[in-house]
Amino acid sequence: MGNKDASIDLLQGTLDLLILRVLQHGELHGWGIADRIRQHSSDVLVVGEGSLYPALYRLKTRGWVTSSWGQSENNRRASFYRLTPTGRRQLEREQADWERLTSAIGRVIRHA
Amino acid sequence: MRERLAALGRMVARWPRRRALAETAMAEEMRAHLEHRIQQQEASGLAPAEARAAALRQFGNAEAFKEACRDARGRRFDNLLQDARLGLRLIRRQPRLAAVTVITVALGVGLNVAVFSAARTVLLDDLPYRDADRLVEIWQVLESARPQQFSTSDSEAMRQSVPALTSIAGVSRRVATVRGKANVTRASVGMVTPDFFGVFGVEPIIGRTFGESDFAPDARPAVLAHETWLSQFGGDRNVLGRSIYLDGQVWTVVGIMPRGFSAIGASGAEMAAWTPQPSGNDRTMFSVFARLASDVTPDQAQSQVDALIRPRQSAPAVLPGGRTLHWNGVALERVGESQRAEAAPGLWLLQSVAALLLFITCANLGNLFLAQAVTRYREFGMRAALGARQGRIVRQVLTEAGILAIGGAAVGTAFAVFAVSALGSVDASILPAGLDVALRWPDLLLALSLSLLTALAFSAVPAVVASRLDPRRAIRRTAHVTSGRGTKLMQTGLVATQVLLSLVVLIGAGLLLKSFAHVMAQPLGFDPAGVAAADLMPSNLKTTDDTRELTRQFEMQLAEHISGPVAFGSVPYGTIYTTAWMLGSGAFEWNRSLNAEVRSVSPSYFDVLRVPVERGRAFLSSDSATAAPVAIVNRAFVARFATGRDLVGTEIQTESKRFTIVGIAGDVRSSALAQLPRPAVYVSLDQWPDSRLSVAIRTPDARRASQAIAAAARAVDPDLAVVKSGPLGARVLAVEARRRFYLFALSLFAGVSAALTVAGIYGVTAHVASQRTRELGIRLVLGGTPFRLKGRMLVGGLLPVAIGLAAGLSASWLATTALQKNTAFKSQLYQITSHDPGTFAGVTFGLFVVAAIACWLPARVVDGIAPASVLKTD
Numbered sequence: 001m002g003n004k005d006a007s008i009d010l011l012q013g014t015l016d017l018l019i020l021r022v023l024q025h026g027e028l029h030g031w032g033i034a035d036r037i038r039q040h041s042s043d044v045l046v047v048g049e050g051s052l053y054p055a056l057y058r059l060k061t062r063g064w065v066t067s068s069w070g071q072s073e074n075n076r077r078a079s080f081y082r083l084t085p086t087g088r089r090q091l092e093r094e095q096a097d098w099e100r101l102t103s104a105i106g107r108v109i110r111h112a
Numbered sequence: 113m114r115e116r117l118a119a120l121g122r123m124v125a126r127w128p129r130r131r132a133l134a135e136t137a138m139a140e141e142m143r144a145h146l147e148h149r150i151q152q153q154e155a156s157g158l159a160p161a162e163a164r165a166a167a168l169r170q171f172g173n174a175e176a177f178k179e180a181c182r183d184a185r186g187r188r189f190d191n192l193l194q195d196a197r198l199g200l201r202l203i204r205r206q207p208r209l210a211a212v213t214v215i216t217v218a219l220g221v222g223l224n225v226a227v228f229s230a231a232r233t234v235l236l237d238d239l240p241y242r243d244a245d246r247l248v249e250i251w252q253v254l255e256s257a258r259p260q261q262f263s264t265s266d267s268e269a270m271r272q273s274v275p276a277l278t279s280i281a282g283v284s285r286r287v288a289t290v291r292g293k294a295n296v297t298r299a300s301v302g303m304v305t306p307d308f309f310g311v312f313g314v315e316p317i318i319g320r321t322f323g324e325s326d327f328a329p330d331a332r333p334a335v336l337a338h339e340t341w342l343s344q345f346g347g348d349r350n351v352l353g354r355s356i357y358l359d360g361q362v363w364t365v366v367g368i369m370p371r372g373f374s375a376i377g378a379s380g381a382e383m384a385a386w387t388p389q390p391s392g393n394d395r396t397m398f399s400v401f402a403r404l405a406s407d408v409t410p411d412q413a414q415s416q417v418d419a420l421i422r423p424r425q426s427a428p429a430v431l432p433g434g435r436t437l438h439w440n441g442v443a444l445e446r447v448g449e450s451q452r453a454e455a456a457p458g459l460w461l462l463q464s465v466a467a468l469l470l471f472i473t474c475a476n477l478g479n480l481f482l483a484q485a486v487t488r489y490r491e492f493g494m495r496a497a498l499g500a501r502q503g504r505i506v507r508q509v510l511t512e513a514g515i516l517a518i519g520g521a522a523v524g525t526a527f528a529v530f531a532v533s534a535l536g537s538v539d540a541s542i543l544p545a546g547l548d549v550a551l552r553w554p555d556l557l558l559a560l561s562l563s564l565l566t567a568l569a570f571s572a573v574p575a576v577v578a579s580r581l582d583p584r585r586a587i588r589r590t591a592h593v594t595s596g597r598g599t600k601l602m603q604t605g606l607v608a609t610q611v612l613l614s615l616v617v618l619i620g621a622g623l624l625l626k627s628f629a630h631v632m633a634q635p636l637g638f639d640p641a642g643v644a645a646a647d648l649m650p651s652n653l654k655t656t657d658d659t660r661e662l663t664r665q666f667e668m669q670l671a672e673h674i675s676g677p678v679a680f681g682s683v684p685y686g687t688i689y690t691t692a693w694m695l696g697s698g699a700f701e702w703n704r705s706l707n708a709e710v711r712s713v714s715p716s717y718f719d720v721l722r723v724p725v726e727r728g729r730a731f732l733s734s735d736s737a738t739a740a741p742v743a744i745v746n747r748a749f750v751a752r753f754a755t756g757r758d759l760v761g762t763e764i765q766t767e768s769k770r771f772t773i774v775g776i777a778g779d780v781r782s783s784a785l786a787q788l789p790r791p792a793v794y795v796s797l798d799q800w801p802d803s804r805l806s807v808a809i810r811t812p813d814a815r816r817a818s819q820a821i822a823a824a825a826r827a828v829d830p831d832l833a834v835v836k837s838g839p840l841g842a843r844v845l846a847v848e849a850r851r852r853f854y855l856f857a858l859s860l861f862a863g864v865s866a867a868l869t870v871a872g873i874y875g876v877t878a879h880v881a882s883q884r885t886r887e888l889g890i891r892l893v894l895g896g897t898p899f900r901l902k903g904r905m906l907v908g909g910l911l912p913v914a915i916g917l918a919a920g921l922s923a924s925w926l927a928t929t930a931l932q933k934n935t936a937f938k939s940q941l942y943q944i945t946s947h948d949p950g951t952f953a954g955v956t957f958g959l960f961v962v963a964a965i966a967c968w969l970p971a972r973v974v975d976g977i978a979p980a981s982v983l984k985t986d
Contacts, residue, residue: 029144030141030144030145031144031145031148031149035148048172049142049145049171049172049174050172050180053138053141053142053145053180053181054180054181057181072144072148074147074148074151076143076144076147077140077144078141078144079137079141079144
């Protein structure tokens with residue numbers, strides 16, 4: 001239901017990777033995360049609220065991100081998310097997995 | 113453990129607040145997000161209102177996101193709460209179903225918990241001594257005789273040269289008249305060696321136990337049992353230094369032992385008080401208690417003691433008459449083991465029956481919930497259609513059942529508290545004396561787990577049935593669905609199971625009831641109605657020669673308080689005394705002697721107790737000490753020893769005295785209804801004075817008689833103990849207390865089982881009838897007569913009953929065969945075998961008839977069906 005905004009359906013699990021990745025340079029609130037992903041993907045990957053927040057809560061339950069309340073740039077109270085040490089390790093792992101996967105897919109596409 | 117519980121408690125308590133916070137945070141976060149979106153829209157040039165509308169459109173279904181977020185956050189507890197809410201709603205909507213479930217579970221769990229509480233206390237708990245499992249009692253075994261105690265020198269030898277025992281103590285028991293502040297009674301008093309209390313490792317609750325100076329010849333200290341403290345001094349904490357009279361001698365109270373310390377030893381005799389054992393008397397016999405060394409097994413200790421004592425016992429004991437008793441070794445067992453062994457079969461019996469009852473409960477509720485699940489198919493179907501997964505519906509049914517079962521267990525536990533305190537107060541002697549039975553943590557834990565298991569047992573199948581319902585069919589159809597084949601099979605199975613199990617319990621109870629009827633039908637041989645009796649126990653200082661004076665004075669005193677014929681002597685259900693007799697006038701010969709009871713009685717005895725003197729005459733006041741000794745024998749004596757002679761006029765003698773038989777009296781069951789009358793010889797109290805004496809008075813007011821007897825006793829001798837004072841009929845019943853208890857307990861279990869089962873049969877038939885109204889209507893239209901339809905329903909309802917009865921008969925046969933090994937059950941059977949065909953047939957037939965009625969009642973629904981209206985409704 002919530003994915004109608006996404007221009008490309010994200011692979012299962014890739015959203016987690018993207019969130020962790022955009023958080024690696026510091027804390028961001030939910031809107032900021034979605035915005036960063038959209039910008040960096042040149043508007044190809046649009047993360048809807050329906051996927052974003054459940055994913056954030058999931059990551060929080062797993063202990064990969066934590067959140068604290070802060071002031072957003074439009075002066076609203078917002079929850080800022082940041083990586084935990086385990087989250088950072090998880091990011092490295094997922095990134096390595098992702099690179100292995102994409103290079104493998106790339107090889108198949110080029111040579112098959 | 114407690115901290116963890118507390119932490120859990122805090123978590124649960126804080127949980128609603130935490131959830132509320134999380135919800136607000138989530139809402140706020142969503143709102144912030146929306147604001148960002150609106151700003152973005154405005155930035156791209158839309159008017160504020162349009163920007164807002166566009167943002168909202170893009171945002172989509174916020175509630176759905178929230179739901180997804182809640183899922184991601186984890187929400188087990190949420191679901192549980194929701195299930196619980198649904199469960200509570202069910203209770204509101206169907207209070208009768210809820211009430212029936214709670215009561216049924218309460219019965220099943222309550223009875224189990226009550227019995228378990230007793231069994232746990234007796235069989236599992238440690239006795240209230242330090243390291244109770246290292247504490248042993250030692251005695252000698254003589255051929256065909258009761259446990260024999262040890263002499264002072266034997267126990268001294270054990271103390272010195274048995275390495276397996278670290279400490280050793282002896283107690284010798286005497287029965288004494290105990291008089292404190294309150295009343296006079298006869299009780300066991302233990303004379304103990306110095307380290308007696310140390311061996312048990314129990315400290316007094318008030319004062320001290322014995323020190324070295326207490327064993328000096330002129331010291332008179334006494335340690336009291338808890339019971340004595342309560343009964344004699346009313347639990348007064350300033351009891352130290354007060355006086356207590358033991359057989360008229362004054363002793364000083366120095367300590368009070370805690371509750372439960374009074375019952376010790378294989379004899380199980382409860383001690384009222386302890387005094388120091390005076391030294392230098394080797395004729396005293398001791399019960400020996402000892403502590404095992406840490407690495408020693410009871411067997412090793414036993415063989416060490418055996419090896420020590422054996423050489424000291426070369427000569428066999430010689431009884432009067434020259435019979436010898438051979439020494440058969442030494443027995444050693446953990447303290448309390450015999451009491452446990454004795455109580456175990458009864459407790460096992462009760463616990464097994466309680467377990468059967470719990471199974472019946474489960475089967476009964478299983479059917480109830482199954483019917484419930486089928487009638488609730490619309491609700492479940494609706495939930496399934498709205499997206500509830502199968503697991504969710506299963507869980508809902510399980511939670512509902514769990515809530516009701518826990519409620520039932522709570523009610524049942526409250527009931528068990530009463531049952532257990534009642535069990536402690538009835539004098540059925542199925543539990544060892546001195547044990548406090550009360551509900552404790554393990555019992556509550558059992559109640560909780562039983563309730564959850566019960567809930568799982570009775571709701572698992574219905575839950576699966578409910579979750580398998582096809583939502584489309586469930587919503588579309590407004591009329592009845594006929595329950596499926598599987599459901600029907602399940603119902604049949606559950607009803608048959610209930611019938612089977614309750615038939616087993618009913619037959620067990622039936623055997624006891626029939627035995628009890630047989631017992632109560634036995635002729636007593638005397639008439640206890642309207643007779644009050646009491647045992648008069650003079651202190652040990654009195655001799656038998658004082659008896660005549662005692663009875664004379666007592667009768668005089670009694671006459672001042674109450675009128676009515678009074679008799680003295682050996683009243684039935686009192687003390688029994690047996691001696692050796694010889695018929696004929698030659699010299700007394702032991703090898704020609706016969707064993708028979710002696711009943712030394714006053715002349716009025718036969719009148720007061722209405723024991724018929726069938727031939728010859730009763731005693732007269734002229735049969736005095738100086739007159740020619742006369743005797744009356746009973747019919748059992750004649751039957752056993754007369755060999756065709758007429759005994760009236762013949763001589764009969766003991767080792768020391770000759771009597772002439774002047775009459776023959778009817779038989780009396782003098783110790784238990786189930787016991788055949790034994791040969792007995794009545795002698796005149798004046799000619800055979802006996803200090804073991806009872807008084808009986810025929811009066812319409814037995815209650816006042818007890819007071820009169822007490823007053824007379826006080827006036828005659830302050831140290832005259834009055835024991836077992838009350839209506840004579842009560843004594844007869846008291847002896848049957850255990851029998852009555854088992855009968856009551858098994859009848860209770862059987863009654864509950866039968867009630868549940870019959871209710872279950874009724875419920876299933878009624879459910880089937882309600883499901884089949886339409887079908888029955890159609891059949892009526894097609895020409896079926898109401899009578900035939902009812903017949904069909906009756907047969908359909910009775911089919912599972914018949915299956916259950918057939919299986920139940922075989923099961924009962926097996927169960928009663930197995931019960932022949934259970935001494936508690938076997939000892940209750942009287943004049944019937946455990947496979948008594950009458951009981952088997954009668955109980956089976958009775959259950960069948962009741963079941964048939966339970967099927968017929970709901971079948972009458974056919975009469976109320978108007979075929980036309982049934983056809984129109986759909």
